[in-house]
Amino acid sequence: MQPRTLTGKLVIASHNPGKVREIEDLVAPFGLEVVSAGELGLPEPEETGTSFAANAELKALAAAIGANLPALADDSGLVVPALGGAPGIYSARWAGPxxxxSLAMARVKRELDAQTATEIRNGSGAGAHFVCALALAWPDGSVEVFEGRVEGELTFPPRGDRGFGYDPIFLPRGDTRTFGEMDPAEKHGISHRARAFAQLKRRLEDAL
Structure with missing residues (x-):
């Protein structure tokens, strides 16, 4: 299959303002006109996939077909091995309607507190990682997926009011600051989304 070209307008298949801002920042160097699925009034598809990649594909294809434009979707979340991988693909759902x-982070803490290991009960030593799957889709149904991951651990109580989602409780490996305390530009350089985007970037350079 020949690589699809990418010029003009790109739909970010998300209704999450924080996520839209991050992806806008990442694609800005490519000079694309960006519009979100929310701005276009596109409905959010039901996320019935069993992996981050599958859900990213669902969202990207729904937006690409609905808008008749190329679309980029992100599905990402926090994976805590001590919780059997939860919240995982249900990361957004833990935040409620x-x-x-803040409710989602409190639930993570509550469920970790139920563990028997002292270090887990104290909110330290709880390893975790963020996963991001980026799906780039076209109205003809073609789609490509790129994945990134960043390792770290959890800390409580939450710290920092930057970023979004679970950022205030996630300490990336090798740093003493949470994603919620980092300058957004610095976070963009090391995040799971940035690592997925590094792969997507090579594809975009070929598609422009």
């Missing part, structure tokens, strides 16, 4: 991630 109002997308209140």
């Amino acid at each position: 109002d997308k209140d991630f």
Whole structure:
């Protein structure tokens, strides 16, 4: 299959303002006109996939077909091995219908507290990683997926009011600051989304 070209307008298949901002920043160097699925009034598809990649594909294809434009979707989340991989693909759902991630972070802490290991009960030593799958889709149904991951551990109580989602409880490996305390530009350089985007970037350079 010949690589699809990418010029003009790109739909970011998300209704999450924080996620839209991050992806806008990442694609800005390519000079694309960016519009979000929310701005276009596109409905959010039901995320029935069993992996980050599958859900990213669902969202990208729905937006690409709905807008008749190329679309880029992200599915990402926090994976905590001590919780059996939860919240995982259900990371956004743990925040409830109002997308209140303070509730989601409190749930993570509550469920970790139920573990028997002292270091887990104290909120330290809880390894975790963020995963991001980026899917680039076209109206003809073609789609490509790129994945990135960043390792770290959890810390409580939450720290920092930058970023979004679970950022205030995630300490990337080798740093003493949470993603919620980092300058957005610095986070963009090391995040799971940035690592997925590094792969996508090579594809975009070929598609422009």
